[in-house]
Each structure stands twice: as C-alpha cells, then as structure tokens.
Amino acid sequence: MTDTLRPDGPATAATATTSLLRFATAGSVDDGKSTLVGRLLHDSKSVLSDQLEAVSRASQERGQQAPDLALLTDGLRAEREQGITIDVAYRYFATPRRRFILADTPGHVQYTRNMVTGASTAELAVVLVDARNGVVEQTRRHAAVAALLRVPHVVLAVNKMDLAGYREDVFARIADEFTAYATSLGVPEVTAIPISALEGDNVVTPSAHMDWYSGPTVLEHLETVPVTHDPTDDAARFPVQYVIRPRTPEHPDYRGYAGQIASGVLRVGDRVTVHPSGRTTTIEAIDALGQAVDVAWAPQSVTLLLADDLDVSRGDVIAPADAALRPGRDVTATVCHLHDRPLRPGDRVLLKHATRTVKALVKQIPSRLTLDDLSQHPEPGELAANDIGRVVLRTAEPLPVDAYAHSRRTGSFLLIDPADGTTLTAGMAGEAFADATARPAPAPAPDDDGWDF
Incomplete structure (x- = not known):
C-alpha cells in the first residue's frame, strides 16, 4: 500500500x-x-x-x-x-x-x-x-x-x-x-x-x-500563518454521490457507494449509520483509486462497501454509529441572500444539502442583521440581495444537517428556485449571530400540488 x-x-x-x-x-x-x-x-x-x-x-x-x-x-x-x-x-x-x-x-x-x-x-x-x-x-x-x-x-x-x-x-x-x-x-x-x-x-x-x-x-x-485545522479531526461524514452496481461476471454482487469524504476518517470495520433512514451496519471494504484500503480520510473520494444490504441512495449521509446526528425536517439557519428577487415567508424553494436536493418552504424570517451596530431587525418580512438574516425552513424529507460551526461542509446548504434552477440563498445551519425574539411562524396552508408538508 x-x-x-x-x-x-x-x-x-x-x-x-x-x-x-x-x-x-x-x-x-x-x-x-x-x-x-x-x-x-x-x-x-x-x-x-x-x-x-x-x-x-x-x-x-x-x-x-x-x-x-x-x-x-x-x-x-x-x-x-x-x-x-x-x-x-x-x-x-x-x-x-x-x-x-x-x-x-x-x-x-x-x-x-x-x-x-x-x-x-x-x-x-x-x-x-x-x-x-x-x-x-x-x-x-x-x-x-x-x-x-x-x-x-x-x-x-x-x-x-x-x-x-x-x-x-x-x-x-x-x-x-x-x-x-x-x-x-x-x-x-x-x-x-x-x-x-x-x-x-x-x-x-x-x-x-x-x-x-x-x-x-x-x-x-x-x-x-498556521492552517491548523485538519478535516480528519472532525466527526466522519460521507455524503453518497453515486451507487455503483457493475453487474459483471467478475463482480456479480458488487454494490458500492461512491462519494467524497466531507470530514473525518473512515476505517474498515467501523460501525456506521445511514441517514436519514437510521439503519446501522459495518464498513466491509473501502476502495480508493482502484485499490482496496483499510482507512480513508477527508477529502478523499472513495467507494464504501457495507456489510448489510441496505437501501442506500444518492443524498444519504453515512456517519459513525455513535455520531450526534439527528435528521429532521425543520432547519434554522443564518443565510446570505444572493438573488435580486427577495426571499419571503411562504416561498417554495429547493434546498440542496451535500448531495441531496429536497423541496422546502420558508416558514419564517425571524430577523435581519443590521451591520452598523450588529443589532437584529426583527420580522423584516423579506431578505433582499446581500441581506444577512435568520430563516426557518421546513423540508419535505428529513435532512442530516450539522451545525455550521462544527462542519462547513455538512452544515451549509443552498436554496434554489424550483422554476429555473437559480441559486437564491446560501445558508449556514445553526447559530451564527444572536437571534432576535421571534414569534412562532403560522403553519402554511395545505395545498394539493406536492408542497404540503
């Protein structure tokens, strides 16, 4: 090796x-x-x-x-x-x-x-x-x-x-x-x-x-300047990018999960959990650059082979079994709005996190940051281009989102316009600036076009 x-x-x-x-x-x-x-x-x-x-x-x-x-x-x-x-x-x-x-x-x-x-x-x-x-x-x-x-x-x-x-x-x-x-x-x-x-x-x-x-x-x-942060010091996160099933005579039962290790170290024999399903298994083998290896670390691109036949697809995140990762459908984040069209409560967007893209609703915009004195302007009603503020989102499917303070890779996301694919907003999950006091957001009205969640 x-x-x-x-x-x-x-x-x-x-x-x-x-x-x-x-x-x-x-x-x-x-x-x-x-x-x-x-x-x-x-x-x-x-x-x-x-x-x-x-x-x-x-x-x-x-x-x-x-x-x-x-x-x-x-x-x-x-x-x-x-x-x-x-x-x-x-x-x-x-x-x-x-x-x-x-x-x-x-x-x-x-x-x-x-x-x-x-x-x-x-x-x-x-x-x-x-x-x-x-x-x-x-x-x-x-x-x-x-x-x-x-x-x-x-x-x-x-x-x-x-x-x-x-x-x-x-x-x-x-x-x-x-x-x-x-x-x-x-x-x-x-x-x-x-x-x-x-x-x-x-x-x-x-x-x-x-x-x-x-x-x-x-x-x-x-x-x-010391660049002291080592991605291998962080908890392991592996967003699945592609499922490899060659179905060849040489590899009739090969099922590998390819992607780039976002953080941490993965080893053969590690107990891991597939999120958001919560199913636990063991890493049976790791392929890197065409070779079988015993250990891999961020930011290597590798293929994982798991001991059990689980339903794993693109967008799932493989993490250590003891990781404090709790997938959920409510995401609170600090965002920087990028688009000329304002972001408002009730907007329907796509949320891209790691390798998964899901539907989401903007439930609330609790505050906008005022840069002059770092105060929070509560309930601004919208975020315009270049605004920094807090948002509360509701996703159609559970997402294994880390706090951005713990991981810049798996704690970040993008909001995308579902109509034309335009990037609207860059988001950082968890706390970044102090929250302003916010009122609970009203529940979105149900509808019949696939956005009722």
Whole structure:
C-alpha cells in the first residue's frame, strides 16, 4: 500500500492540508484589491511573460506608463472598462514555502454576495481598507461575511499608506477600530498590516517608508500563518454521490457507494449509520483509486462497501454509529441572500444539502442583521440581495444537517428556485449571530400540488 493511500500517523493528513492555503480578498470599491493581488503575483514571480506583456499593452492603451497590475485579475471586458472587479477571479500561485489558491472578490455593494462564493472555502480573508477613508460600511459587511462563514484568519490590509503619508497614527486608528469590530463578531484572529499595493510596500518586500512597523509582509504572513485545522479531526461524514452496481461476471454482487469524504476518517470495520433512514451496519471494504484500503480520510473520494444490504441512495449521509446526528425536517439557519428577487415567508424553494436536493418552504424570517451596530431587525418580512438574516425552513424529507460551526461542509446548504434552477440563498445551519425574539411562524396552508408538508 502506498503512502498516499494510508497515513502513517495523524500528522500525515494534516501536513497534506497545510501545504495549500485558500484565501480571499475583499474590500470596498477602489480600495486596491486587484492591485494587491497583481502585486503579489508579480513580485513573487508568479506571472508568465506573455501575461505581463498583455497587461502592459492594455495599460498603454489606457494611457498608463507603467503596467496596471490590477488587470492580472480583472479579466472580464466590463471589468477592464469600468476599472472594477465584478466576478470572483480565482488565481493559483506558489512560493517555495506554500501553494495558494486566491479569490479576488468584488467590492461594489451590489456584488457583495459574490464574496460568499469566494470566501466559502477560504481559510484566510484579506480585507482591504483605504487609509484615507478608514473603516466604512462595506468593510463591516465583509468582516461580517468572514465571521458568518467561519473564516479562521483575517488580515486587515490598510492600503494606500503612501497617500496617507505613511503615518503610524492613521494605521493604528484603523487597526484598532476594525479589530474591535471583528472581535465583536467572533473573528478569532486579526492581523493588521500597513501596505501600499501600488508601490509594493509590505506586500512582498518590507517597506523602507514605515520603519515603525516590524510585523510581517502580506506574503510572509500568508506563507507562515498556521492552517491548523485538519478535516480528519472532525466527526466522519460521507455524503453518497453515486451507487455503483457493475453487474459483471467478475463482480456479480458488487454494490458500492461512491462519494467524497466531507470530514473525518473512515476505517474498515467501523460501525456506521445511514441517514436519514437510521439503519446501522459495518464498513466491509473501502476502495480508493482502484485499490482496496483499510482507512480513508477527508477529502478523499472513495467507494464504501457495507456489510448489510441496505437501501442506500444518492443524498444519504453515512456517519459513525455513535455520531450526534439527528435528521429532521425543520432547519434554522443564518443565510446570505444572493438573488435580486427577495426571499419571503411562504416561498417554495429547493434546498440542496451535500448531495441531496429536497423541496422546502420558508416558514419564517425571524430577523435581519443590521451591520452598523450588529443589532437584529426583527420580522423584516423579506431578505433582499446581500441581506444577512435568520430563516426557518421546513423540508419535505428529513435532512442530516450539522451545525455550521462544527462542519462547513455538512452544515451549509443552498436554496434554489424550483422554476429555473437559480441559486437564491446560501445558508449556514445553526447559530451564527444572536437571534432576535421571534414569534412562532403560522403553519402554511395545505395545498394539493406536492408542497404540503
């Protein structure tokens, strides 16, 4: 058996996950997110010569003498014409110390919802602030989204320090205000760095203009921040994606359940329960990359063979028999609404959780978060695009949903428009912000079109 299929010890899987850092950038319009990303790519020598040549040519066409590094990530024609980021731009780069996947997210308020996409899998978020403007509403909104998505590390990059005279007191004031706000949201760690993305100060190389700052550069912090969370430390969860029944002479009785391990470790001989049916059995065998293995861990894609012939289908979740997982039809969650059409009580939606999609009703919207003072606006009546609020849902079938605080994979879901398949809302099950006092939701009126549940 190869080392890639079986860990020698607990540290092996953890080492594999810490070699890659996923991070997202966020900030208000013109705070310099794309320029920062371009500077990171350029100064870390992660830009190919033909890319740099194309950027230089596009910059000259716009009347700029020096290459506009923001164009390395602003890829859409509309973005380049308007000088803003619209879509989430993903880039890969590497240094001798670590590999990176970054998501440059939009800053305009109407594209705040795109940050949810970019930060949903991030282990670190870089929030930019213009040193001349300080903490603004979009800064608070991005901090709230980072806290909502349980991003473990947040970097405050106070940009355009060159336009603020490289003054220490300007940086200190912004850092103190943001850190206090982020801490009140529950962000576990904030690292503040004064930078000038345009000039390159403290991005990859230390600044000669800010000798009062002795902390790391942005790249140094990205290379050294401990990504300590190991998915194998979590309770095992295996959403079934596909049932394999080859029915060949070589495998007449083969019945395997394929999918990607969302969290934890699974071993041959483990007692497991299939949810939502509640039937218990034993893992008889595990196939990974065409080989039989004794153990597998997140995020490997494997096939499980069970000792008993159970009714298991796509969307079921296999978990340890002693797991505290109780499938139910009532889901209370904090959500970020993504669509221009508001979400209202009584709406009929599809809820996609892991590999299962079921019908659901929006029973109640108890509160909406007010980002200015983190207060809850009770019973708002609807959630508009970019709103963050609490919802109560009723599903047609029981779902084995974890609390998002325990699992970002099996504690999250999407709400989808059943008419055209449009994604409406991103949800995080369980507590994220304090609930406002809410009245019980009225029961939905019965009907005869399959939505009465």
